[in-house]
Amino acid sequence: MADTINADNVMAMLQTAVTVIRENEPLLSKLDSVTGDGDHGAAMVSAVAAAEKALAEWDKTSLNSLLHGVGWGMMCIDGGSTGPLWGSLFMGMSAGAGETETLDCSALAEVFEAGLAKVQKQSKAQVGDKTMMDALIPAVGAIRAAADASASINDAMAQAAAAAAQGAEATSGMQAKFGRARNLGERVIGHVDPGATSMSLLFKAFSEALSAREI
C-alpha cells in the first residue's frame, strides 16, 4: 500500500494538536510572561478551540476545505499575533493541497511549504530571530529533505518534530528581533521563545498522530 495520508489522517493530526496544545497552556503562558505579556497560552487555547470548531463543522468535501476551515477559524480569533500567523499557515496549507485528496511524502512537503510561504507574507522573521519561525522553518525543511530521500511519511514527520524541538530549544540563546520581546534586549537570553515552543508542539502532535495510525 502506498505511503499516503488523506483528510481523515489530517483530521487526526489536528485533533491531537488541539489536545497537546491545550495540555501545555500553563507552560506557554509562563514562558510568555517572562519575555512577553503572558498571553500566549490563552492565545493558543483560543486558536485550537477555533480549530476544533472548524473540524466539527467540516463539510467533509475536501482536504483543502478542512485546512481552510482551520485556517480561517484561527484567523478570526482575538489572539494578537497568533491568529494571523497560525491562520496564514493553515490557509497556505489549504491552498497548497489544491484538489489533491491523498498526499504522498512529496505532496505533504509541498503543502507545508505553501503554508510557510503564506506565513512569510506576513512575517519577515528568519531562523535566529527568536520566533515561531525557529521551529517552523526547520520543520518544513526536514519534511522536504525526508521526501527527497524517499523516507516514509511517519519518518518525515518525526524528523520535522525533532527539527522543530531543536529549533525551539535553540531560541534560548537568542535575542528577539520581532514581537514584544524585541524591546527586552539581552534580558531574553536563557529563555525559550513561547511561539517557537507552541509551533514545535504542533509538529510533535502531528508526529504522534501519524505514528498511532494503523497502516
Place this chain on the structure above:
Amino acid sequence: MAMKKFINDPANLTTELLDGLCTAFSDKLTLVSEKLVCRAAPKDSDKVAIVTLGGSGHEPALQAFVGEGLIDISVVGDIFAAPNGPKVFEALKMMDRPAGVLFVVLNHAGDVLAANIAMEMVEEAGLNVKMILTHEDIAPGANAPAEDKRGLVGCVPLYKIAGAAAEAGKSLDEVYAIAERFNNNMATLAVAMKVATHPQNGEAIGDIADDEMEIGMGQHGEAGTGPCKIMSADDTAKAMVERLVPAIGAVGGDKVLLMINGSGATTHMEMFIVYRAARNILADAGIETACSMVGEYLTVQEMGGFQMFLAKMDDELIDLFNAPCDSPYWTVR
C-alpha cells in the same frame, strides 16, 4: 495571593467591559458585532470616516474616544491583544464610503498583522481606505528604525486632529496629509515605577526593583532603556524633556502640545507636578506649551508611571485640537 482586581471570569473580561462602557455611555456609543465600538449617531456619509483597532486593557483608550470629531469605529481585541484581521475588515467595510476611510494603526506586532490582513481584504474589495501607522515612541532612540518604535499615547491626539479635519469636510488625501504631519512631529517617552498585573492570568507585566524606575517601558511591559534609581519629579521631567524636544525638532519660538498620560497607578497629583516641571523646562527653552493634556488617556492596567508626549504644533493643528468633539472621555464645546 489573589489578584486584587474587581473582575469575574477572566475569559469574559472584554465582553463585560464593553457592555459596561457602551451602556454607561449609551448616548454616545453603541456596540456592534460584539467587538466594534461605534458612534451612537453615525457621522454624515459624505465625510471621511476614522477607524482604528487595538487590544482592550488600556482604558479609556481606545474605545472611549469614539464620538463626534474623533473615532468612528474602534475594533476591540482581548486584553493587550489585537483583534483579528477579518473583524477589522468588517469595520472598514461598514464605514466604506466615497469620501473614504482613514485607518489608524498603532505599531505593535499583532496590530500590524491584523491591519495588513484587513488591508489585503480592502484591496480585494476595492474600498477607499488609507492606512496611517503611529510609531512615536523614542525609547529605542529617536533615530531607531520606524518598525522598532511602538505607537503609544500619540494616537489619542491624532484621532482628535484627524477627526476634526474629517468633520470639517476635508478630503481623505487632506485628512491623511494633516494626520501624517502630526504623526511625523510627535514623540512619546514612558517611565515606569511599578509593574501592573495581567488581568487574564495574574502574571506581573514587567519587572522593576523596589528602588528603581525604568524610562522607556512600553504599554505592555516591554523593556525600555534599562532601570535606574528613582529620581525626583523635576529630574525625571528634565531627563524626558531633554530627549523629547530634539526628537520632534522643536526650538525656541515653537509651539507644542504637552501631555502627561498616567499609566493607571500614578496619582493625578504626581501628573500635575511632572507637568509643571516639563512646562517650565520647555518655557526656559523658549518653547510655548500651546495645548495641554493631563490625565489618564491610555493606561496599562495599574502600572505606576506615565507617558510624556510632545508634538510640534502649528496654527492649523492648534485649531483642529480645539475644534468641538464629543466622546465619553473627550469633549470640547
